[in-house]
Amino acid sequence: MAIGVKVLERPIAETSYVRAAVKGMALTLKHLLNGESVTYQYPEQKWGLSPRWRGTHRMLTTEDGKAKCVACGLCPTVCPANCIKLVPGEDENGNRYPLVFEIDEFRCIFCGYCQEVCPEEAIHLGRHYENSEYSREGFVYDLERLMAQTHPVSELWDPADPKGE
Amino acid sequence: MTPFALLQAAEHANKLDYLPEPPSGMAWFLMTLVKMLLIFTLYMVGVMYVIWAERRICAFIQDRLGPNRVGWQGLLQSIADGVKNIMKEETYPGQAYLPLFILAPAISFTSALLTWAVIPWAAPWASKWGTLDMALAPMPIGFIYTIAIGSLGVYGIVLAGWASNNKYSLLGGLRSSAQMISYEIVMGMAIIPVLLLAGNVSLSEIVKQQAGWGLHWNVLSCTVAFIFFMVSAFAETNRLPFDLPEAESELVAGYHSEYSAMKFSMFFIAEYANMMTASALMATLFFGGWDIPFTLWDNVAPHTLIKTLLTFGFFWAKILFFVFVFIWIRWTLPRFRYDQLMALGWKFMLPTSLAYIMVIATASLIMQWVGILPDSWKFAVGMLGLNILLVVLIFGVIDRGRLISPAYSRLDKRNLDKLRRVRYDRARLEPATNEGGAD
Numbered sequence: 008m009a010i011g012v013k014v015l016e017r018p019i020a021e022t023s024y025v026r027a028a029v030k031g032m033a034l035t036l037k038h039l040l041n042g043e044s045v046t047y048q049y050p051e052q053k054w055g056l057s058p059r060w061r062g063t064h065r066m067l068t069t070e071d072g073k074a075k076c077v078a079c080g081l082c083p084t085v086c087p088a089n090c091i092k093l094v095p096g097e098d099e100n101g102n103r104y105p106l107v108f109e110i111d112e113f114r115c116i117f118c119g120y121c122q123e124v125c126p127e128e129a130i131h132l133g134r135h136y137e138n139s140e141y142s143r144e145g146f147v148y149d150l151e152r153l154m155a156q157t158h159p160v161s162e163l164w165d166p167a168d169p170k171g172e
Numbered sequence: 173m174t175p176f177a178l179l180q181a182a183e184h185a186n187k188l189d190y191l192p193e194p195p196s197g198m199a200w201f202l203m204t205l206v207k208m209l210l211i212f213t214l215y216m217v218g219v220m221y222v223i224w225a226e227r228r229i230c231a232f233i234q235d236r237l238g239p240n241r242v243g244w245q246g247l248l249q250s251i252a253d254g255v256k257n258i259m260k261e262e263t264y265p266g267q268a269y270l271p272l273f274i275l276a277p278a279i280s281f282t283s284a285l286l287t288w289a290v291i292p293w294a295a296p297w298a299s300k301w302g303t304l305d306m307a308l309a310p311m312p313i314g315f316i317y318t319i320a321i322g323s324l325g326v327y328g329i330v331l332a333g334w335a336s337n338n339k340y341s342l343l344g345g346l347r348s349s350a351q352m353i354s355y356e357i358v359m360g361m362a363i364i365p366v367l368l369l370a371g372n373v374s375l376s377e378i379v380k381q382q383a384g385w386g387l388h389w390n391v392l393s394c395t396v397a398f399i400f401f402m403v404s405a406f407a408e409t410n411r412l413p414f415d416l417p418e419a420e421s422e423l424v425a426g427y428h429s430e431y432s433a434m435k436f437s438m439f440f441i442a443e444y445a446n447m448m449t450a451s452a453l454m455a456t457l458f459f460g461g462w463d464i465p466f467t468l469w470d471n472v473a474p475h476t477l478i479k480t481l482l483t484f485g486f487f488w489a490k491i492l493f494f495v496f497v498f499i500w501i502r503w504t505l506p507r508f509r510y511d512q513l514m515a516l517g518w519k520f521m522l523p524t525s526l527a528y529i530m531v532i533a534t535a536s537l538i539m540q541w542v543g544i545l546p547d548s549w550k551f552a553v554g555m556l557g558l559n560i561l562l563v564v565l566i567f568g569v570i571d572r573g574r575l576i577s578p579a580y581s582r583l584d585k586r587n588l589d590k591l592r593r594v595r596y597d598r599a600r601l602e603p604a605t606n607e608g609g610a611d
Contacts, residue, residue, distance in 0.1 A: 048237070
């Protein structure tokens with residue numbers, strides 16, 4: 008087994024265990040005494056998110072406080088995780104609106120297709136990630152809850168400006 | 173008078189020190205009880221904070237912060253962990269041998285604790301009830317007792333490995349038994365120069381022999397023995413770079429793979445308790461025990477309470493320093509290979525420590541023959557000079573890829589030729605196949 012091992016000819020000073028160990032201990036002591044911590048103290052201190060960060064969804068509203076969604080049905084169709092439930096409705100003026108609009112954030116893979124495909128720019132992904140619940144049911148966001156989200160929405164990738172400059 | 177003459181006179185006075193009789197009867201019983209409670213509590217609280225210190229120090233070394241949430245700077249972290257471990261479910265592997273499985277952590281834990289019974293942790297206190305020896309059991313066979321109890325610790329680990337009925341645990345247990353037996357011998361050999369100088373195996377006598385200005389500390393007159401003792405203490409406590417019984421990357425968690433909750437906690441506490449015990453032994457045997465350096469004030473009568481408390485503080489400072497060294501080395505050095513471990517113990521440290529006993533004995537005899545008494549400063553300086561020479565020789569000159577053979581060290585010419593011959597023979601005997609793998 009040891010036959011195939013290539014033995015390097017090293018300068019003799021490099022083969023001293025004691026010297027190498029002392030060197031290493033000096034290094035660790037240096038870090039101990041004036042090392043700068045890279046830790047983020049999480050709940051108080053947070054990383055900045057990229058403008059293209061895809062997190063918790065938001066439903067944008069019109070000026071009179073209604074959801075922009077016209078229940079066209081494109082987002083449940085394009086959704087690869089099948090996490091959007093949409094039941095369309097129509098009012099007396101012939102305007103379509105969602106009767107039921109639910110997104111299961113637990114199922115969602117945050118691909119952002121729904122945002123890309125939306126003709127009304129109604130459903131968006133957002134720059135937000137702190138969504139924890141005590142039950143699976145808690146992750147099913149209905150229309151009201153989606154409209155109540157206030158975090159900034161994520162930007163789409165622009166092919167003309169691939170690096171976002 | 174010259175300063176040296178003053179020093180000699182003071183040291184001479186030290187030997188004539190008078191102490192009243194120790195208490196007897198009920199007073200003795202109560203005092204021992206108080207001492208037991210005190211030292212047990214301090215020891216356990218110490219272990220708690222050493223665990224916290226380890227986590228914080230390792231974090232700082234790795235540019236992190238470590239536990240800093242529970243209490244101020246995370247000081248209550250160990251209590252939180254303890255509560256968690258008590259509440260956790262105890263799991264028992266189906267095929268484990270339960271009696272030993274349960275006994276093993278207890279053995280580890282108690283053997284780590286027992287050693288503390290003989291360690292003198294402060295200067296004796298001449299109280300109105302009589303002289304109080306600040307060791308739980310000031311036994312005349314002190315050091316032999318620590319060695320004997322220290323050896324018991326290995327049973328905990330081996331039994332844990334065996335009773336778990338898990339191949340990784342068993343391997344961890346076997347490794348630990350091999351390691352402990354090898355290094356216990358070195359440890360015993362390393363201590364003999366100290367015993368030679370003290371002329372006694374009682375720990376309080378060893379401390380008394382080192383008392384004074386700090387010039388007679390055994391670390392100065394038996395430096396090589398101290399280094400060997402420290403290395404074998406690392407091996408005995410299974411700390412990196414000697415943590416082969418645990419070896420996460422190879423053996424899951426080694427001997428305690430199958431343990432959970434408080435039984436795991438017992439092993440964990442035992443590891444840190446062992447670390448503190450080893451530190452206390454190093455302080456006692458080589459760093460003057462409770463002796464305060466650069467002053468004689470602590471060694472002469474009257475033996476007041478304040479002296480006892482101060483020397484107690486100094487003893488703890490020494491222990492904590494060694495605990496820090498333990499932690500520091502753990503987070504610096506990588507684990508040894510198994511062959512390196514065995515080679516270091518048997519091929520280097522054992523013969524060298526045997527030779528060192530001869531050197532120290534000869535030097536001591538020659539100096540006494542010339543007329544330099546063991547408690548004079550000339551003796552200490554002579555020993556110091558000899559030791560500096562030996563340390564430079566061993567760790568500066570001899571250490572060229574020989575102490576611990578690294579993977580990249582030069583292979584001995586003879587061994588290389590032998591290996592090449594084997595390859596040649598095998599190639600001749602078995603015609604080469606295209607499957608590869610042999611190389």
